Amino acid sequence: MRLRGIACDYDRTLAKQGRVAPKTVGALWRARVSGRKMILITGRTVDDLRTVFSELSAFDMVVAENGALLFDPARGSEEYLCTAPPERFLRGLREQRVPFTIGKRVVATVRPHQIIVLKLVEQLKLRLDVAFNRESVMVLPSGVDKGTGLAAALLRMGVAPAEVVGIGDAENDLPFLRLCGVSVAVANAIGSLKEKVDLVTRAHYGAGATEIIDRVVAGASLR
Numbered sequence: 001m002r003l004r005g006i007a008c009d010y011d012r013t014l015a016k017q018g019r020v021a022p023k024t025v026g027a028l029w030r031a032r033v034s035g036r037k038m039i040l041i042t043g044r045t046v047d048d049l050r051t052v053f054s055e056l057s058a059f060d061m062v063v064a065e066n067g068a069l070l071f072d073p074a075r076g077s078e079e080y081l082c083t084a085p086p087e088r089f090l091r092g093l094r095e096q097r098v099p100f101t102i103g104k105r106v107v108a109t110v111r112p113h114q115i116i117v118l119k120l121v122e123q124l125k126l127r128l129d130v131a132f133n134r135e136s137v138m139v140l141p142s143g144v145d146k147g148t149g150l151a152a153a154l155l156r157m158g159v160a161p162a163e164v165v166g167i168g169d170a171e172n173d174l175p176f177l178r179l180c181g182v183s184v185a186v187a188n189a190i191g192s193l194k195e196k197v198d199l200v201t202r203a204h205y206g207a208g209a210t211e212i213i214d215r216v217v218a219g220a221s222l223r
Helices: 022-033 046-052 087-095 114-123 146-157 171-179 205-217
Strands: 005-009 037-041 061-064 069-072 077-080 107-110 128-133 136-141 164-168 182-185
Touching: 005 146, 005 205, 022 037, 022 205, 037 146, 037 164, 046 061, 061 146, 069 146, 087 107, 087 114, 114 128, 114 136, 128 171, 146 164, 146 171, 164 171, 164 205, 171 182
Parallel strands: 005 037, 005 164, 037 061, 164 182
Antiparallel strands: 061 069, 069 077, 107 136, 128 136
């Protein structure tokens, strides 16, 4: 089967300490030129992503805020995939003195503040889910994750999930990796993710992602 798309997480997958190495950027462009559909999937907001990565045009679509938003780099347009966080939830976080940031849709904090977040969600009877990315904690409407974000992106591009290879490193990547025809963890991924994917790269971070991208572009089998 020819893989028509490549879906990559950003932090600790393509990027190390927030930055993508030139060799990895080159691999992204080789894949784009080969005709593959390129999808970046991240928990970051679009504005935050722009401050650390200047090559967003290497991607056909960006799934941002852990699946809550689609960004089209070519058009500069955004599409929200869920509702904004309830004001009473944000007010509750402030009253509990939980440090947090808010994007267009996602609310983010860090461990161990998820304990208060979960209690607040239960007390207010809100339909919100908590997702983890190592120390990061993200809150979104129930049922919204990187998997639903990728599904929305692929639908708009006319690509079947089975035609996509996904690459990630942490627990919040699992929903989109499960959707892909081939799932990959970079060598620095958490152990629990490595146990649930089809392949683990030899190299770490962007070098590991490049390893897979170049094999896809060359038409080599990943199985």
